[in-house]
Structure formats: structure tokens, C-alpha cells
Amino acid sequence: GDSVTQMEGPVTLSEEAFLTINCTYTATGYPSLFWYVQYPGEGLQLLLKATKADDKGSNKGFEATYRKETTSFHLEKGSVQVSDSAVYFCAQITGNQFYFGTGTSLTVIP
């Protein structure tokens, strides 16, 4: 069935390090893809999205490209900050259903 698989955490990085969080999807159709971020004690917020192949979503220095050939939507940021510490969720919409990955916890240390 349709699903999303993302890199397990936790991930710990030093400030200004490069971040990649892997996400792959399986879908019978052509899903829209999303990254959500959950800061401690808060609800999920949409970080970025892409609705078709080769689209690149970007926000707050984060980027992800919809790769149909590898069914991937990896999240990247060139230089992370302490304030990026959060849990990141990859998600897709297919048909009527919204599928979330299991979340990847990121801690950035000064």
C-alpha cells in the first residue's frame, strides 16, 4: 500500500553543519509531497511542499526536490541553526489519504 519511509533518528549536528533527512514514498498514483516540522510542545507546521515531479519546495533555508525516478523527497539544509532543533515529518497525499512518516528528531548543538 501507499506509505512514506523516512530516516530514523535521532540526528545530532553541530551548528552550521549540512543536514539531509531522507524520505522515500510508495504510491499508486501521483502524490503531493510535504515536509512538516514540529517544534517542542507545538503542533505540526508545514515547512515545504511539492506537487509534481521535479518540483523543488523551499522555505527557511530548507529544500526538497520531488524525484519520481527514485521516489524520494529528501530534506536538505546547508547550514543548520540551534533553532532548527525539532522533529521533521515527511508526508504524502494520495487519493483521500494523508500518510506521515515516523518523524526524525533533529538536535543542533552550538
Add this chain to the structure above:
Amino acid sequence: DTAVSQTPKYLVTQMGNDKSIKCEQNLGHDTMYWYKQDSKKFLKIMFSYNNKELIINETVPNRFSPKSPDKAHLNLHINSLELGDSAVYFCASSRLAGRDEQFFGPGTRLTVL
């Protein structure tokens, strides 16, 4: 102006009690959702309503009953609370079911003692 709001933010109660969580969205969205997030941050969809009609009803104990009095509100009533119900419950809404991003409320942390 809060887009998706939930009350209460924290709920501590004894096993066996009945409790309700309320959700309201002022975004004009047609679809609303309830999710349960466990201690490992895993998100599980429980229910989805589109224009007050139930469209997703995942495998959830029938002690959980959603109610949507209008398309801006989706409440969750839980009967006979159990220890395993302790979690954070999130309400969310989207413009169209299965097409648009979802907007989440701040969550309700339920602790069953």
C-alpha cells in the same frame, strides 16, 4: 488569530472517566481530522470529516467517538479512558480532502492515571 484551536491544552484524568476534546478552525476548510501522537512521536490518523460527514474511520476503539456539529468544529469524545489512551491528540484541517496540506492545532496532551 488562531487558525486551528483545541481545548483543553492539557487534560489529566483517572482511568474509567469520560472526557471530550474540542477543536475549531476558522480557515473555512471543508475537512477536519483527529490524530493521535504517541510518546515516540508517531502520528496515527483516527478520523476525518468532510463537511460534517465521516470519511475516514481508522481502526480505533469504539470508545472514541467524533462529532462534527458544523464544518468548523470537530470534537472528540472518549469513554472509559484507559492508560494506553495517554498521548497528544492533534486536530487538523484542510481545504479539500486528500488534496491540500493540513493545518494542525497545538495539540491536547491527555494523561490517564
